[in-house]
Amino acid sequence: MSQAAQASVEKLQRRTLVARFWAWRYIVLRRISQFGILLLFFGTAHWGWSMGRKVPLLSGNLSASTFAGLIPLTDPFAALQIFLTGHVLKQESLIGAGIVLGVYLLLGGRVFCAWACPVNVVTDAAGWLRKQLGIQAIFQLPRSLRYFILAATLVITILSGLAAFEWVSPIGMAHREIVFGLGMGFTSLLAIFLFDLLILKNGWCGHLCPLGAFYSLIGRVGQVRVRFDKNTCTHCGECARVCPEPQVLNLKKLEERGYVYSGECSNCGRCTPICPEGSLKFDFKPMIRGHNSQADAFQRSTR
Amino acid sequence: MNVRREFLVKLAQGAALAGTGGLLWGYILRNEARAAPYALRPPGALAEDDFNAVCIKCGQCVNACPPHILKLQQAGGSLPIGMPYYEPRTGACVMCPDIPCMKVCPTGALSPRLERIEDARMGLAVIDIENCLSWKGLRCEICHRVCPIKGRAITLEAHPRQISKHAMFVPLVHSDACTGCGICEHACPTEVAAIRILPHKLVQGKIGEHYRLGWTFDTEVTKDFKPPAAPAVADAPVPKKAPGMDYLNEGGL
Numbered sequence: 001m002s003q004a005a006q007a008s009v010e011k012l013q014r015r016t017l018v019a020r021f022w023a024w025r026y027i028v029l030r031r032i033s034q035f036g037i038l039l040l041f042f043g044t045a046h047w048g049w050s051m052g053r054k055v056p057l058l059s060g061n062l063s064a065s066t067f068a069g070l071i072p073l074t075d076p077f078a079a080l081q082i083f084l085t086g087h088v089l090k091q092e093s094l095i096g097a098g099i100v101l102g103v104y105l106l107l108g109g110r111v112f113c114a115w116a117c118p119v120n121v122v123t124d125a126a127g128w129l130r131k132q133l134g135i136q137a138i139f140q141l142p143r144s145l146r147y148f149i150l151a152a153t154l155v156i157t158i159l160s161g162l163a164a165f166e167w168v169s170p171i172g173m174a175h176r177e178i179v180f181g182l183g184m185g186f187t188s189l190l191a192i193f194l195f196d197l198l199i200l201k202n203g204w205c206g207h208l209c210p211l212g213a214f215y216s217l218i219g220r221v222g223q224v225r226v227r228f229d230k231n232t233c234t235h236c237g238e239c240a241r242v243c244p245e246p247q248v249l250n251l252k253k254l255e256e257r258g259y260v261y262s263g264e265c266s267n268c269g270r271c272t273p274i275c276p277e278g279s280l281k282f283d284f285k286p287m288i289r290g291h292n293s294q295a296d297a298f299q300r301s302t303r
Numbered sequence: 304m305n306v307r308r309e310f311l312v313k314l315a316q317g318a319a320l321a322g323t324g325g326l327l328w329g330y331i332l333r334n335e336a337r338a339a340p341y342a343l344r345p346p347g348a349l350a351e352d353d354f355n356a357v358c359i360k361c362g363q364c365v366n367a368c369p370p371h372i373l374k375l376q377q378a379g380g381s382l383p384i385g386m387p388y389y390e391p392r393t394g395a396c397v398m399c400p401d402i403p404c405m406k407v408c409p410t411g412a413l414s415p416r417l418e419r420i421e422d423a424r425m426g427l428a429v430i431d432i433e434n435c436l437s438w439k440g441l442r443c444e445i446c447h448r449v450c451p452i453k454g455r456a457i458t459l460e461a462h463p464r465q466i467s468k469h470a471m472f473v474p475l476v477h478s479d480a481c482t483g484c485g486i487c488e489h490a491c492p493t494e495v496a497a498i499r500i501l502p503h504k505l506v507q508g509k510i511g512e513h514y515r516l517g518w519t520f521d522t523e524v525t526k527d528f529k530p531p532a533a534p535a536v537a538d539a540p541v542p543k544k545a546p547g548m549d550y551l552n553e554g555g556l
Contacts, residue, residue, distance in 0.1 A: 044366065045366050056366060060362060060363040061360075061361050064410065074409060085357070087353065087356050089410045092409045093409045152325055159329065160329055161355075161356055166359070167331075167336075167383075172360060173384070176385055177378065184377060187379075
């Protein structure tokens, strides 16, 4: 490790308690977002939360819902599967899928994974515990496996005439049963927790989930990205240690592009606050090039 | 040569993995869908296979149901996962005239083509005549009285019996009007309901094209054997004022 990198690591270790807590800001926001979404669904289903005169606030679940009785929201992956069974959905669903796709095209596809999906809370907990216990991997799987599972989902959907992932999705199972009542759905969460904890690091979200793979594909055009400043980076590697998808922080690609290019980045906000040099920051994609050239110019002027 | 061989082996391995995985996945799906014929779906639901494919499992119909009788099947239950159903014995469909569950369905699995709730065909009431109180000779007829389409979906038929026993009034279900709401099943007073809602597919037969009910229509042959229509007989004219005396003492004494 170079001297500069060593200095960066020490800088991180010298952080005050306040700075350490401040580094958790995105994680706290994500939990608020994830539980907030669940609460909105649950409150509407069980406590009759409504706007004005009996207009349900957020009725439905992550597969499809209606906000304020007016704005339809539909899981675009579920809509795609239903379309592949050879059925045309009602216009409402198509508009809903368009809205959701639009939001994630703007924010980055896997923003769903880190900021909305309830399973992420479980896999994050499993990942944290795994780190604390120092559990070693039994075997490895390629991270590209999820794209094959995604392809299999679509093929099986066409062949069987049933939305293949929607019928077995632990995300849907767990989410439905949090919103609509207790059942066996929690066993799927437990299975994912144990799989991630004991068998494979980031096993579900990082290797298997076809929904995450779907959002990775559309996430490539996401407009909110993590900008990388190659001038200040000391290659200390702290970002890759906290990242659940460390392959997206490939230094060569980062330097080439100036930002995290891969759609597999979920904008979870672990790396940006941990970076001791502030080299990684959330930015709006059209402005990244300008900011990076500014940083380059600044670097040249101080040299 | 070696490279090509390696590539072919890899290809075969990948195909084997995808094939076995796909078969297993397909088996799970088919097994899950196998229970579908037993489910009672909300009004306007598409035919079974289409409903299985189109329902997105969002539960908006469940939220919109005023009497809260719709449920989503939990994981590990006996019906296909995540889709709405109701059990009439514990909660019957009250047949809201505005059909709120169908209106909120985003995908069209509950089809907007259903305009009147009376046209819904959620299931069909079936009477176990061995355990029906009315068929045993008691005056029950509760199902007939609670039926929202009384007189068309459930009718009462009088079966006269021997002297000293009163006639039996037995309920009969008519599939052309029964919506399958299940209010009858909900109200049935026997320990286990003697009238129950079942999906049409499980109880309804079909005559087929090859049976012809000859007495219901005319053919070239039967037409000739029919007696000529009797000429209309004019009734004797009713006189405005009947002849004869109205009152014996008319005219005074």
